[in-house]
Amino acid sequence: xxxxxxxxxxxxxxxxxxxxxxxxxxxxxxxxxxxxxxxxxxxxxxxxxxxxxxxxxxxxxxxxxxxxxxxxxxxxxxxxxxxxxxxxxxxxxxxxxxxxxxxxxxxxxxxxxxxxxxxxxxxxxxxxxxxxxxxxxxxxxxxxxxxxxxxxxxxxxxxxxxxxxxxxxxxxxxxxxxxxxxxxxxxxxxxxxxxxxxxxxxxxxxxxxxxxxxxxxxxxxxxxxxxxxxxxxxxxxxxxxxxxxxxxxxxxxxxxxxxxxxxxxxxxxxxxxxxxxxxxxxxxxxxxxxxxxxxxxxxxxxxxxxxxxxxxxxxxxxxxxxxxxxxxxxxxxxxxxxxxxxxxxxxxxxxxx
Numbered sequence: 001x002x003x004x005x006x007x008x009x010x011x012x013x014x015x016x017x018x019x020x021x022x023x024x025x026x027x028x029x030x031x032x033x034x035x036x037x038x039x040x041x042x043x044x045x046x047x048x049x050x051x052x053x054x055x056x057x058x059x060x061x062x063x064x065x066x067x068x069x070x071x072x073x074x075x076x077x078x079x080x081x082x083x084x085x086x087x088x089x090x091x092x093x094x095x096x097x098x099x100x101x102x103x104x105x106x107x108x109x110x111x112x113x114x115x116x117x118x119x120x121x122x123x124x125x126x127x128x129x130x131x132x133x134x135x136x137x138x139x140x141x142x143x144x145x146x147x148x149x150x151x152x153x154x155x156x157x158x159x160x161x162x163x164x165x166x167x168x169x170x171x172x173x174x175x176x177x178x179x180x181x182x183x184x185x186x187x188x189x190x191x192x193x194x195x196x197x198x199x200x201x202x203x204x205x206x207x208x209x210x211x212x213x214x215x216x217x218x219x220x221x222x223x224x225x226x227x228x229x230x231x232x233x234x235x236x237x238x239x240x241x242x243x244x245x246x247x248x249x250x251x252x253x254x255x256x257x258x259x260x261x262x263x264x265x266x267x268x269x270x271x272x273x274x275x276x277x278x279x280x281x282x283x284x285x286x287x288x289x290x291x292x293x294x295x296x297x298x299x300x301x302x303x304x305x306x307x308x309x310x311x312x313x314x315x316x317x318x319x320x321x322x323x324x325x326x327x328x329x330x331x332x333x334x335x336x337x338x339x340x341x342x343x344x345x346x347x348x349x350x351x352x353x
Contacts, residue, residue: 072275074329080279081322084287085315097229113244121249138250139327145243150316154232158223159302173301219308
Protein backbone atom coordinates (compact mmCIF):
# COMPACT_ATOMS: atom_id res chain seq x y z
CA UNK A 1 0.00 0.00 0.00
CA UNK A 2 1.51 3.32 -1.07
CA UNK A 3 1.81 6.14 1.44
CA UNK A 4 -0.65 8.97 1.24
CA UNK A 5 0.47 11.80 -1.00
CA UNK A 6 3.04 9.65 -2.88
CA UNK A 7 3.25 9.91 -6.63
CA UNK A 8 1.88 6.89 -8.57
CA UNK A 9 4.43 4.50 -10.01
CA UNK A 10 5.07 4.49 -13.74
CA UNK A 11 3.93 0.87 -14.08
CA UNK A 12 0.65 1.42 -12.22
CA UNK A 13 -2.48 0.88 -14.36
CA UNK A 14 -4.12 4.09 -15.48
CA UNK A 15 -7.77 4.74 -14.81
CA UNK A 16 -9.97 4.54 -17.94
CA UNK A 17 -10.68 7.95 -19.44
CA UNK A 18 -14.01 9.46 -18.73
CA UNK A 19 -16.51 9.05 -21.56
CA UNK A 20 -16.64 12.18 -23.72
CA UNK A 21 -19.61 14.38 -23.30
CA UNK A 22 -21.53 15.91 -26.16
CA UNK A 23 -20.51 19.58 -26.23
CA UNK A 24 -23.06 22.29 -26.19
CA UNK A 25 -23.91 23.73 -29.57
CA UNK A 26 -23.27 27.43 -29.99
CA UNK A 27 -25.99 28.80 -32.29
CA UNK A 28 -23.76 31.75 -33.21
CA UNK A 29 -20.95 29.60 -34.63
CA UNK A 30 -20.31 29.50 -38.37
CA UNK A 31 -18.29 27.18 -40.57
CA UNK A 32 -17.85 23.42 -40.70
CA UNK A 33 -18.64 21.19 -37.74
CA UNK A 34 -15.60 19.78 -35.90
CA UNK A 35 -16.43 16.06 -35.73
CA UNK A 36 -13.59 15.39 -33.28
CA UNK A 37 -15.58 17.10 -30.54
CA UNK A 38 -18.28 14.44 -30.68
CA UNK A 39 -18.15 10.79 -29.58
CA UNK A 40 -18.27 7.97 -32.09
CA UNK A 41 -21.83 6.95 -33.10
CA UNK A 42 -23.34 3.86 -31.59
CA UNK A 43 -23.92 0.73 -33.68
CA UNK A 44 -27.22 0.68 -35.52
CA UNK A 45 -29.98 -1.45 -34.09
CA UNK A 46 -32.24 -3.86 -35.97
CA UNK A 47 -35.41 -1.94 -35.23
CA UNK A 48 -37.46 -1.04 -38.28
CA UNK A 49 -37.88 2.72 -38.36
CA UNK A 50 -39.15 3.39 -41.88
CA UNK A 51 -39.82 2.11 -45.37
CA UNK A 52 -36.11 1.81 -46.23
CA UNK A 53 -35.41 -0.20 -43.08
CA UNK A 54 -38.34 -2.51 -43.87
CA UNK A 55 -37.05 -3.16 -47.40
CA UNK A 56 -33.58 -3.81 -46.00
CA UNK A 57 -34.93 -6.23 -43.41
CA UNK A 58 -37.00 -8.17 -45.96
CA UNK A 59 -34.78 -8.10 -49.08
CA UNK A 60 -31.23 -7.67 -47.84
CA UNK A 61 -28.84 -4.85 -47.12
CA UNK A 62 -28.81 -3.78 -50.77
CA UNK A 63 -32.56 -3.35 -51.09
CA UNK A 64 -32.50 0.44 -50.95
CA UNK A 65 -29.68 0.82 -53.47
CA UNK A 66 -31.28 2.68 -56.41
CA UNK A 67 -29.28 0.73 -59.01
CA UNK A 68 -30.14 -2.61 -57.46
CA UNK A 69 -33.79 -1.61 -57.11
CA UNK A 70 -33.77 -1.10 -60.87
CA UNK A 71 -32.29 -4.56 -61.32
CA UNK A 72 -34.93 -6.11 -59.09
CA UNK A 73 -37.66 -4.32 -61.04
CA UNK A 74 -36.23 -5.60 -64.33
CA UNK A 75 -36.16 -9.20 -63.12
CA UNK A 76 -39.71 -8.85 -61.79
CA UNK A 77 -41.14 -7.61 -65.10
CA UNK A 78 -39.04 -9.93 -67.29
CA UNK A 79 -40.03 -13.13 -65.53
CA UNK A 80 -43.59 -11.91 -64.99
CA UNK A 81 -43.90 -11.72 -68.77
CA UNK A 82 -42.75 -15.33 -69.05
CA UNK A 83 -45.08 -16.50 -66.30
CA UNK A 84 -48.08 -14.85 -67.95
CA UNK A 85 -47.77 -16.82 -71.20
CA UNK A 86 -45.21 -19.59 -71.62
CA UNK A 87 -46.53 -22.07 -69.01
CA UNK A 88 -49.80 -22.04 -71.00
CA UNK A 89 -48.34 -22.37 -74.49
CA UNK A 90 -48.74 -26.13 -74.59
CA UNK A 91 -52.48 -25.89 -73.93
CA UNK A 92 -52.77 -23.06 -76.47
CA UNK A 93 -51.13 -25.12 -79.21
CA UNK A 94 -53.30 -28.09 -78.30
CA UNK A 95 -56.44 -25.97 -78.69
CA UNK A 96 -55.30 -25.17 -82.26
CA UNK A 97 -55.29 -28.88 -83.16
CA UNK A 98 -51.63 -29.74 -82.52
CA UNK A 99 -50.82 -33.20 -81.28
CA UNK A 100 -48.57 -33.92 -78.28
CA UNK A 101 -45.42 -34.29 -80.39
CA UNK A 102 -45.92 -30.98 -82.16
CA UNK A 103 -46.64 -29.17 -78.89
CA UNK A 104 -43.53 -30.65 -77.29
CA UNK A 105 -41.33 -29.68 -80.24
CA UNK A 106 -42.60 -26.09 -80.27
CA UNK A 107 -41.91 -25.72 -76.56
CA UNK A 108 -38.66 -27.70 -76.37
CA UNK A 109 -37.02 -25.91 -79.30
CA UNK A 110 -36.59 -22.67 -77.33
CA UNK A 111 -33.99 -23.77 -74.75
CA UNK A 112 -32.05 -25.67 -77.43
CA UNK A 113 -31.81 -22.61 -79.69
CA UNK A 114 -30.91 -20.42 -76.72
CA UNK A 115 -28.12 -22.83 -75.76
CA UNK A 116 -26.62 -22.60 -79.25
CA UNK A 117 -27.06 -18.86 -79.86
CA UNK A 118 -26.15 -17.32 -76.48
CA UNK A 119 -22.34 -17.73 -76.97
CA UNK A 120 -22.63 -16.14 -80.42
CA UNK A 121 -24.35 -13.03 -79.07
CA UNK A 122 -21.99 -12.90 -76.09
CA UNK A 123 -19.03 -12.81 -78.48
CA UNK A 124 -20.61 -9.97 -80.45
CA UNK A 125 -21.24 -8.02 -77.23
CA UNK A 126 -17.56 -8.45 -76.34
CA UNK A 127 -16.36 -7.39 -79.78
CA UNK A 128 -18.68 -4.43 -80.35
CA UNK A 129 -18.90 -3.24 -76.71
CA UNK A 130 -22.63 -2.75 -77.23
CA UNK A 131 -24.02 -4.73 -74.32
CA UNK A 132 -26.94 -2.40 -73.58
CA UNK A 133 -27.91 -2.09 -77.25
CA UNK A 134 -28.01 -5.87 -77.65
CA UNK A 135 -29.97 -6.22 -74.42
CA UNK A 136 -32.65 -3.76 -75.54
CA UNK A 137 -32.80 -5.28 -79.03
CA UNK A 138 -33.25 -8.79 -77.64
CA UNK A 139 -36.05 -7.62 -75.33
CA UNK A 140 -37.75 -6.01 -78.30
CA UNK A 141 -37.35 -9.28 -80.23
CA UNK A 142 -39.31 -11.07 -77.51
CA UNK A 143 -42.32 -8.89 -78.25
CA UNK A 144 -41.91 -8.79 -82.03
CA UNK A 145 -41.63 -12.57 -82.46
CA UNK A 146 -44.04 -13.67 -79.72
CA UNK A 147 -47.11 -11.64 -80.67
CA UNK A 148 -47.40 -13.28 -84.14
CA UNK A 149 -47.85 -16.64 -82.42
CA UNK A 150 -51.37 -15.49 -81.56
CA UNK A 151 -52.13 -14.56 -85.18
CA UNK A 152 -50.99 -17.75 -86.94
CA UNK A 153 -53.81 -20.30 -86.76
CA UNK A 154 -55.18 -22.98 -89.09
CA UNK A 155 -58.31 -22.18 -91.08
CA UNK A 156 -61.53 -23.76 -89.75
CA UNK A 157 -63.27 -25.95 -92.36
CA UNK A 158 -66.29 -27.09 -90.38
CA UNK A 159 -67.97 -27.16 -86.98
CA UNK A 160 -69.33 -29.86 -84.71
CA UNK A 161 -73.05 -29.18 -84.35
CA UNK A 162 -74.59 -31.36 -81.61
CA UNK A 163 -78.10 -32.73 -82.20
CA UNK A 164 -78.63 -34.65 -78.97
CA UNK A 165 -76.56 -36.15 -76.18
CA UNK A 166 -74.35 -38.20 -78.53
CA UNK A 167 -75.10 -37.39 -82.22
CA UNK A 168 -73.79 -34.44 -84.18
CA UNK A 169 -73.40 -33.12 -87.71
CA UNK A 170 -70.59 -31.33 -89.48
CA UNK A 171 -71.76 -27.86 -90.55
CA UNK A 172 -70.25 -24.91 -92.38
CA UNK A 173 -68.58 -22.31 -90.12
CA UNK A 174 -70.67 -19.21 -89.52
CA UNK A 175 -68.86 -16.29 -87.91
CA UNK A 176 -70.67 -13.89 -85.60
CA UNK A 177 -73.94 -15.80 -85.80
CA UNK A 178 -75.91 -17.23 -82.91
CA UNK A 179 -76.29 -20.98 -83.00
CA UNK A 180 -78.87 -23.02 -81.24
CA UNK A 181 -77.66 -23.89 -77.76
CA UNK A 182 -76.12 -27.39 -77.79
CA UNK A 183 -77.68 -29.97 -75.51
CA UNK A 184 -76.19 -29.80 -72.02
CA UNK A 185 -75.99 -33.60 -72.02
CA UNK A 186 -73.80 -33.71 -75.14
CA UNK A 187 -70.75 -35.76 -74.20
CA UNK A 188 -68.62 -34.88 -77.19
CA UNK A 189 -67.14 -37.17 -79.78
CA UNK A 190 -67.50 -40.87 -79.05
CA UNK A 191 -64.33 -41.99 -80.80
CA UNK A 192 -62.55 -44.57 -78.57
CA UNK A 193 -59.22 -42.76 -78.71
CA UNK A 194 -57.21 -40.73 -76.23
CA UNK A 195 -55.42 -37.49 -76.90
CA UNK A 196 -56.01 -34.59 -79.22
CA UNK A 197 -56.95 -33.89 -81.97
CA UNK A 198 -59.82 -36.31 -82.54
CA UNK A 199 -61.22 -37.54 -85.88
CA UNK A 200 -64.83 -36.75 -86.78
CA UNK A 201 -65.64 -40.10 -88.37
CA UNK A 202 -68.68 -40.64 -86.12
CA UNK A 203 -70.52 -37.59 -87.48
CA UNK A 204 -73.91 -38.40 -89.03
CA UNK A 205 -72.99 -36.70 -92.32
CA UNK A 206 -69.37 -37.90 -92.40
CA UNK A 207 -67.92 -38.49 -95.89
CA UNK A 208 -64.72 -40.59 -95.85
CA UNK A 209 -63.43 -39.08 -99.10
CA UNK A 210 -64.12 -35.44 -98.29
CA UNK A 211 -63.67 -35.51 -94.52
CA UNK A 212 -60.97 -38.16 -94.09
CA UNK A 213 -58.32 -35.66 -92.91
CA UNK A 214 -60.62 -33.59 -90.73
CA UNK A 215 -59.95 -33.45 -86.98
CA UNK A 216 -61.17 -31.42 -84.04
CA UNK A 217 -59.26 -30.43 -80.89
CA UNK A 218 -60.38 -31.77 -77.56
CA UNK A 219 -62.93 -29.45 -75.89
CA UNK A 220 -63.65 -27.53 -79.10
CA UNK A 221 -66.34 -27.52 -81.80
CA UNK A 222 -63.96 -26.23 -84.50
CA UNK A 223 -62.85 -28.70 -87.18
CA UNK A 224 -59.53 -28.33 -89.04
CA UNK A 225 -57.82 -30.12 -91.90
CA UNK A 226 -54.68 -32.02 -90.88
CA UNK A 227 -52.56 -30.47 -93.71
CA UNK A 228 -53.58 -26.99 -92.51
CA UNK A 229 -52.50 -27.86 -88.98
CA UNK A 230 -49.14 -29.09 -90.27
CA UNK A 231 -48.58 -25.88 -92.25
CA UNK A 232 -49.40 -23.85 -89.16
CA UNK A 233 -47.02 -25.98 -87.10
CA UNK A 234 -44.06 -25.37 -89.42
CA UNK A 235 -44.79 -21.64 -89.57
CA UNK A 236 -44.96 -21.46 -85.78
CA UNK A 237 -41.75 -23.47 -85.52
CA UNK A 238 -40.02 -21.01 -87.84
CA UNK A 239 -41.21 -18.08 -85.72
CA UNK A 240 -40.02 -19.80 -82.55
CA UNK A 241 -36.54 -20.56 -83.93
CA UNK A 242 -35.97 -17.08 -85.40
CA UNK A 243 -37.47 -15.31 -82.39
CA UNK A 244 -35.46 -17.33 -79.89
CA UNK A 245 -32.25 -16.73 -81.83
CA UNK A 246 -32.62 -12.95 -81.63
CA UNK A 247 -34.00 -12.84 -78.08
CA UNK A 248 -31.62 -15.38 -76.51
CA UNK A 249 -28.98 -12.89 -75.23
CA UNK A 250 -31.47 -10.96 -73.07
CA UNK A 251 -31.12 -12.86 -69.82
CA UNK A 252 -27.40 -13.59 -70.35
CA UNK A 253 -26.56 -9.92 -70.79
CA UNK A 254 -28.82 -8.95 -67.88
CA UNK A 255 -27.10 -11.43 -65.57
CA UNK A 256 -23.72 -10.15 -66.76
CA UNK A 257 -24.71 -6.57 -65.95
CA UNK A 258 -25.94 -7.55 -62.48
CA UNK A 259 -22.83 -9.55 -61.60
CA UNK A 260 -20.60 -6.73 -62.82
CA UNK A 261 -22.62 -4.23 -60.79
CA UNK A 262 -22.36 -6.34 -57.63
CA UNK A 263 -18.59 -6.70 -57.98
CA UNK A 264 -17.16 -8.18 -54.76
CA UNK A 265 -20.68 -8.78 -53.43
CA UNK A 266 -21.60 -11.29 -56.14
CA UNK A 267 -23.12 -13.55 -53.49
CA UNK A 268 -26.04 -11.09 -53.32
CA UNK A 269 -27.12 -12.10 -56.83
CA UNK A 270 -29.80 -14.31 -55.31
CA UNK A 271 -31.48 -11.29 -53.69
CA UNK A 272 -31.92 -9.74 -57.13
CA UNK A 273 -32.98 -12.90 -58.93
CA UNK A 274 -35.53 -13.68 -56.21
CA UNK A 275 -37.79 -10.94 -57.57
CA UNK A 276 -37.95 -12.77 -60.91
CA UNK A 277 -39.38 -15.84 -59.19
CA UNK A 278 -41.84 -13.62 -57.35
CA UNK A 279 -42.99 -12.03 -60.61
CA UNK A 280 -43.35 -15.40 -62.35
CA UNK A 281 -45.55 -16.78 -59.58
CA UNK A 282 -47.77 -13.71 -59.29
CA UNK A 283 -48.25 -13.40 -63.06
CA UNK A 284 -49.09 -17.08 -63.46
CA UNK A 285 -51.58 -16.89 -60.60
CA UNK A 286 -53.49 -13.82 -61.75
CA UNK A 287 -53.36 -14.55 -65.48
CA UNK A 288 -54.59 -18.07 -64.77
CA UNK A 289 -57.60 -16.67 -62.93
CA UNK A 290 -58.28 -14.23 -65.76
CA UNK A 291 -57.95 -16.99 -68.36
CA UNK A 292 -60.60 -19.06 -66.59
CA UNK A 293 -63.06 -16.24 -67.27
CA UNK A 294 -61.85 -15.39 -70.80
CA UNK A 295 -64.53 -17.24 -72.74
CA UNK A 296 -65.53 -14.31 -74.98
CA UNK A 297 -64.27 -14.29 -78.59
CA UNK A 298 -64.50 -11.34 -80.95
CA UNK A 299 -65.13 -13.76 -83.79
CA UNK A 300 -65.83 -17.47 -83.37
CA UNK A 301 -66.57 -19.75 -86.36
CA UNK A 302 -68.90 -22.05 -84.48
CA UNK A 303 -71.24 -19.71 -82.68
CA UNK A 304 -69.19 -19.41 -79.51
CA UNK A 305 -66.63 -21.34 -77.50
CA UNK A 306 -67.18 -24.67 -75.85
CA UNK A 307 -67.05 -24.99 -72.07
CA UNK A 308 -63.27 -25.47 -71.77
CA UNK A 309 -62.28 -23.38 -74.78
CA UNK A 310 -60.39 -20.23 -73.76
CA UNK A 311 -59.35 -17.00 -75.43
CA UNK A 312 -55.59 -16.66 -75.00
CA UNK A 313 -55.47 -13.08 -76.25
CA UNK A 314 -55.28 -11.90 -72.65
CA UNK A 315 -52.09 -13.91 -72.15
CA UNK A 316 -50.37 -12.44 -75.20
CA UNK A 317 -51.49 -8.92 -74.27
CA UNK A 318 -50.21 -9.28 -70.70
CA UNK A 319 -46.91 -10.67 -71.98
CA UNK A 320 -46.44 -7.69 -74.30
CA UNK A 321 -47.18 -5.14 -71.57
CA UNK A 322 -44.87 -6.76 -69.01
CA UNK A 323 -42.04 -7.31 -71.48
CA UNK A 324 -42.43 -3.68 -72.58
CA UNK A 325 -42.07 -2.64 -68.93
CA UNK A 326 -38.92 -4.78 -68.70
CA UNK A 327 -37.59 -3.08 -71.84
CA UNK A 328 -38.16 0.38 -70.35
CA UNK A 329 -36.54 -0.67 -67.07
CA UNK A 330 -33.53 -2.11 -68.91
CA UNK A 331 -32.69 1.34 -70.27
CA UNK A 332 -31.69 2.28 -66.71
CA UNK A 333 -29.51 -0.77 -66.10
CA UNK A 334 -25.75 -0.25 -66.44
CA UNK A 335 -24.69 -2.91 -68.90
CA UNK A 336 -21.07 -3.65 -69.75
CA UNK A 337 -19.99 -6.28 -72.23
CA UNK A 338 -18.44 -9.40 -70.73
CA UNK A 339 -17.52 -12.70 -72.26
CA UNK A 340 -19.97 -15.53 -71.86
CA UNK A 341 -17.16 -17.66 -70.49
CA UNK A 342 -16.59 -15.27 -67.61
CA UNK A 343 -20.32 -14.93 -66.98
CA UNK A 344 -20.82 -18.66 -66.75
CA UNK A 345 -17.79 -19.04 -64.50
CA UNK A 346 -19.08 -16.38 -62.10
CA UNK A 347 -22.56 -17.85 -61.99
CA UNK A 348 -21.22 -21.35 -61.40
CA UNK A 349 -18.95 -20.00 -58.64
CA UNK A 350 -22.04 -18.63 -56.87
CA UNK A 351 -23.87 -21.95 -56.72
CA UNK A 352 -21.13 -24.60 -56.73
CA UNK A 353 -18.20 -23.17 -54.83
